Amino acid sequence: MKKQSIRYRKIRGINRRKRAIEQWGARNKALDIEELKETHRDYVKFWVNPWSRLSLINSIYPEPTDDCEYLLIKNLQKIYQSWQDTLESMQTPYYLQIWLYEEYISRSQVVCAIEDYKDFYKHTFEPVDEQPKDGIQSSIHYNVNTARYLDRYDWTLHRCVQAYDLADPWDAEYVESLDSQQLLRKQTIGQKEYQIVEIDKVWLLS
Numbered sequence: 001m002k003k004q005s006i007r008y009r010k011i012r013g014i015n016r017r018k019r020a021i022e023q024w025g026a027r028n029k030a031l032d033i034e035e036l037k038e039t040h041r042d043y044v045k046f047w048v049n050p051w052s053r054l055s056l057i058n059s060i061y062p063e064p065t066d067d068c069e070y071l072l073i074k075n076l077q078k079i080y081q082s083w084q085d086t087l088e089s090m091q092t093p094y095y096l097q098i099w100l101y102e103e104y105i106s107r108s109q110v111v112c113a114i115e116d117y118k119d120f121y122k123h124t125f126e127p128v129d130e131q132p133k134d135g136i137q138s139s140i141h142y143n144v145n146t147a148r149y150l151d152r153y154d155w156t157l158h159r160c161v162q163a164y165d166l167a168d169p170w171d172a173e174y175v176e177s178l179d180s181q182q183l184l185r186k187q188t189i190g191q192k193e194y195q196i197v198e199i200d201k202v203w204l205l206s
Helices: 014-028 033-039 066-090 169-177
Strands: 041-045 094-101 109-114 155-165 183-189 192-205
Touching: 014 066, 033 041, 033 109, 066 094, 066 109, 155 169, 155 183, 169 192
Parallel strands: none
Antiparallel strands: 041 109, 094 109, 094 192, 155 192, 183 192
């Protein structure tokens, strides 16, 4: 299958976008304790326009860069710290993590869970066997502005993977279009053979 070219749409009103990111962070800084007690998990995704809009075919918005990238990372950290303080005050075992996507940073989120969901997310991603020598400093998101937030923690690089059914014509055709470096392994589950594909790398707090 021939790869189709992607058209990147121009993002207008950067100062307005920056304010929206700060507002997003402020809205989500407080953990909803009642919701957490009821559902045993909670998360915050980067719901900020235009990055949270559904993209048109072959037309997408570029990922946040420069000040927008910095503000996204800053607010992820602030949400994480606020949620951690709240979870500590609850005196219950918990899972709390920042999922910092390497290529598609707009997919990043803060995730927490308690009780029966505490171990639910632990195997969401596959650890990378050979970690980058420079750690988080090797990330494309690491720079003089983001360092003050990224350096506060130790990070480990993981893979975000997805399984594609090779018996499905659509899945098989898509797999054929991918770069060979994305193809990790084939895996048989039941009577079906799947191709395990790396769709991004994700930094998690160690």
